[in-house]
Each structure stands twice: as structure tokens, then as C-alpha cells.
Amino acid sequence: MICIKEFEFDAAHYLPNYHGKCEHLHGHTYKLVVKVKGRPDEEGMVLDFVQFKHTVNELVVDKLDHHCLNDILPNPSAENIALWVWKQLHDVLHGPNYALHEVQVWETKTSGIVYRGEVC
Template sequence: MFSVPKELKKPTGESLVYCHRRVMVSKEFTFDAAHHLFNYDGKCKALHGHTYRLQIAVSGMLDDRAMAVDFGDIKEIYKNHLEPHLDHRYLNESLPYMNTTAENMVYWIFKQVAQHLPKEREIRIEYVRLYETPTSFAEFRREWE
């Protein structure tokens, strides 16, 4: 059972940071897109589409609000730098020249996010995971760079 607080807590002037370690946060997005594969002898050789699920994970030291990265900042990177190339697009035209496999795409997404992250507090990208179907994904991690 939830009880209604008698008053809202107010800052005391002390640090709001409890964790003094690096923390990872992740945000998930979905987008629909069409593509076809080159040099592939299977049904994905033909034009087809997916509802992709994208996970972007970044880490950093906490700021004075006790946040590593605001989820809204990750969303802004997605909206401004990824979504225009991915959502409801023909990926073979909207992405740089590549075979539009999940493996190639996840690396391109990783590089785009890394390029647009804030530079303070050692914020860095940890991984990008791209689901092509509910049970099949590709992933690229910072330590593999």
C-alpha cells in the first residue's frame, strides 16, 4: 500500500550523488525499414522489411543531479542523427554504401552515437544492439573498437 507523503523532500545542499562509480544507462527505440542483401543466396536477397528494435547503452560518471546521461539526450541523438536515415527508409539508399546486414548497421549506428555524445564526465558508448526480429540481433561493443 502506498501512503501519501506529508510533504515533498527538499534538497539539503548536500550532494545528491550516492553512487560515485561509472553507471550505464540504455534506451530502446523501434523503427520500420526495408532493405535487401547483396551476395546472399536466400530469401533476404529480395526486397523486404523489418520492425527493428534498437538498444543504445552509454555510461558516465554521475553529474550533480545524480544522472550519468539524461535519457532525453539519447533520444535526441536518435531523433536527429539516426531516425532520418532509418525509420521508414529504404536502407540501401539511406545508409552509406554497404550490405545492409544487421552487423554492418549496428557498427554504423555505434559510430554515429559515439560522435554525438556529450564530451563531459567521460560519457562513452558501451554497446549498440540491433534486433532484426524478436529473436535475432547483432551487437557492437566499445571494447571491440
């Protein structure tokens, strides 16, 4: 089973290694989708949604929301944001019956990145 939580955060960034309009400071309302894969525990849950929400908000959303992402990542492309999110959550969203499965970072409604822990 896959347990899913969606989040939104607003942030600004610029892409210093990119040549185009995104090299200049601009903002997005990002959508973050986090998926945990596992089997239900004795309470019948893969992961308690309240705990799931609290963990992602504390470790990721609160650090990114209304910030300039370049202060956190030197080159905050959607790809690099997804890698950063994965690193923040991988060891924490892991229990006896579940583990982090996937992170999605959407810059717009039609443009996003999916990361599943693959080695790049």
C-alpha cells in the same frame, strides 16, 4: 552505471551478397538499443534521457525509419547497421562523465547483433 534507451524503426532492405530469401527486398520492425556507460554528474544523471532520446532520433532513427536501408548502406546486414549506428553516435554520445558503451540492432525478437566498438 549504464544508461539505456530503446528505439524502434521500420525499414526495408535486401542483402545483395547473400543467397537466400533475404537477398530479396523485405522489411523489418527493428529494435535499436543504445547504452551509454558513465558516472552520475552533479544533477545525479549519467545522461539526461530527453537529450539521449533526441540525439539518437536525430542522428539515427530519423535517417533509417521508413527508408530502404540499401540507399544508406551498400550491404545493410544487422552487423553493418550496428557499425553504422556506432559511427553516427560515438563522438556525439561522449561527455566528461559518459561514453557510448554498446549498440544492439534486433531484426526480429530472436535475432540481433551487439557491437561495443571492437575493431573488426
